[in-house]
Amino acid sequence: MSKNAKTIEGGILSAKGFKACGIGAEIKYKGRNDVALIVASKPCAAAAVFTTNKVAAAPVLYDREIAKKGKAQAILANSGCANACTGRKGMEDALSSAKAVAKELKIDSSLVFVASTGVIGRPLPMDRLVCGIKKAASSLGTANEDALNAAKAIMTTDTKPKQAAAQVKIGSKIVTVGGMAKGSGMIEPNMATMLGFITTDAAITPSMLKRAIKLAIAKSFNRVVVDGDESTNDSLFLLASGEAGNKPIDKAGADFDSFMSALTLVAASLARQMAKDGEGATKFVTVNVKGAKTQSDAERAARAIAKSPLAKTSWFGKDPNWGRVLAAAGYSGADVEDMKAEVYYGNEWAFKKGKVADCAQLEKLEEVMQSDELAVTVKLNLGKYEATIYTCDFSLDYVHINADYTT
């Protein structure tokens, strides 16, 4: 195995030292999984990143304190109820559910993260959740099916479970990273929420793990735009069991880089799966901005394009409408000179420094636009900086999904 990580089949249970399950507790849904539990065989190095929304849900407020200590052993997650805008009661419920998990697992409650996604403004149904926790604690397993059940339990409007795993050699040891996520597709009825859970058997210090999660998120989850809305519950968790037996990673260097290559593969795969499964999406779109004057210009322009309702509807309409793409770059705040800019769909140009696609070129573009994976590239030709954002189109179904609900 090379120093570079390789993708493998797998998910939250691919790394050694973890058990998981997904069970039904009727939090909101009947006849489907809505509680997931991930448990390590001993306390792990832990890191997490949370929403920057000022309206942060109770579990986010609770977990921020847990994350500060850099140690955790279990993560409880439920779908169906976000435990957001629930005030003091919400904080009490977050603590109570962590305590219920701790009691069942006979561990300290300060080692338990809790994550919720679903309806805002309603309290967690604590009686059903506590029953669910008991059921989950006795259902833990290490099979692929257990990982899949956990991935299914966190789904809301996601149309499919999202899992990924990768391996890399560190010294003589094989280190595995695996994870699961739910998409930023909007949860009925109230929220867009992104939840990610990653486990690894790497031996690594909490401070290096914290650094790793920040680097990985910058190249994955933070590169995904579905509709630009940011949830009250967005969270990404990372637990490291150390059971791979590698020399503990405690500083930057080759070992850390190897670990990062595996972690980034997993995080980026989960992020891409989220963009592909954006609500109502018919197209997975990669927006590239190249030749920007500054890194910040590249980022701004790419994000503006990925968020533009006009650009997104044109992708849905299979229309190589480069004017909307360039105009979004133009209002992003980035430096843009239209007569120096080029716009490509796939490898075909639509606008090139003032030149507009003729009929022959339009035919090529029309073919490119049919694909369900589309790269939209803007070359600004003003500098050397570039940025990539993963997104999706804006379809009739997006409006259906988000309008056809009554609270």
Place this chain on the structure above:
Amino acid sequence: MSKNAKTIEGGILSAKGFKACGIGAEIKYKGRNDVALIVASKPCAAAAVFTTNKVAAAPVLYDREIAKKGKAQAILANSGCANACTGRKGMEDALSSAKAVAKELKIDSSLVFVASTGVIGRPLPMDRLVCGIKKAASSLGTANEDALNAAKAIMTTDTKPKQAAAQVKIGSKIVTVGGMAKGSGMIEPNMATMLGFITTDAAITPSMLKRAIKLAIAKSFNRVVVDGDESTNDSLFLLASGEAGNKPIDKAGADFDSFMSALTLVAASLARQMAKDGEGATKFVTVNVKGAKTQSDAERAARAIAKSPLAKTSWFGKDPNWGRVLAAAGYSGADVEDMKAEVYYGNEWAFKKGKVADCAQLEKLEEVMQSDELAVTVKLNLGKYEATIYTCDFSLDYVHINADYTT
């Protein structure tokens, strides 16, 4: 007549000293008006405000220079072609069309503004435009019908022409302000463009007129959000003929305030008409944020709510989905404390400091949501600042209009 302005029936020809027309030149559309010409009987004080998009269309680049001098006598506007991303050729065409107008009217070409809206990246059909200019110069009139024809000539995906007028007494004189606009609904195929044209017979210096347009726009056009996309061609023009005979307004004070009250009425009416006629809109929505800690917080929160696809689709779905509204405020950057916040639809509360609407309250909310004019109010209860944004919902037709086009 009181010091406060009153709305009257009218448009671009309500003020004394102007002629106008709208004629068909087949710029893009056949069998409809697509060239408007507004002409004053003598050079006027003039002011204008333009898009901040880095990709600014040729007419915008051209007009910025005209506006610096504070004097103008005519405005030419065409729909069907934006003359954007057209490079040097575009600048030459803007100049040529101003010169053609000047020649027909026997005035100096430096007194002519030009405005375009339509397809990006294609040159103006200059032969047809020059024919149109000749036809327009010989079609000028002062009747209501001429004003209406002009208002129709600038329409693109607008479903109706937009006109407004107001009067106010300044000293012993009645001063009139009137105008027309085209919406920020997205033009087929490429752009969202807002164009506004306002005339007045007030006597006022160019420097005070410049101040007036900036104040007016802050309370009107800059308060409208349709989809958050900003066009390459957005422009607002203001000409003052002085024919009302009032003592010229050359400083701040009571006369300026009176003028501002009339100008603001007209600008705000045009802005509201644009929001109501947003592409595919089924609801006109006024977003109010109150009790913000700072003015900037109030603005940010109101704009984030008005732009949120999740909030906009919930309005379309008649869903009192306060969670999406509050979450948008939460990620806007404004200070928000969910347990202090309140969300109202019309006069009915949906969320009040942690309390969620019960069944009886939900019934009232459901009734409010049926209306085609909806006020969404968030009280943050953290300070004394407030902001209002006019917007519309996000409907299936928005996606239809913007997807079902092939370049």
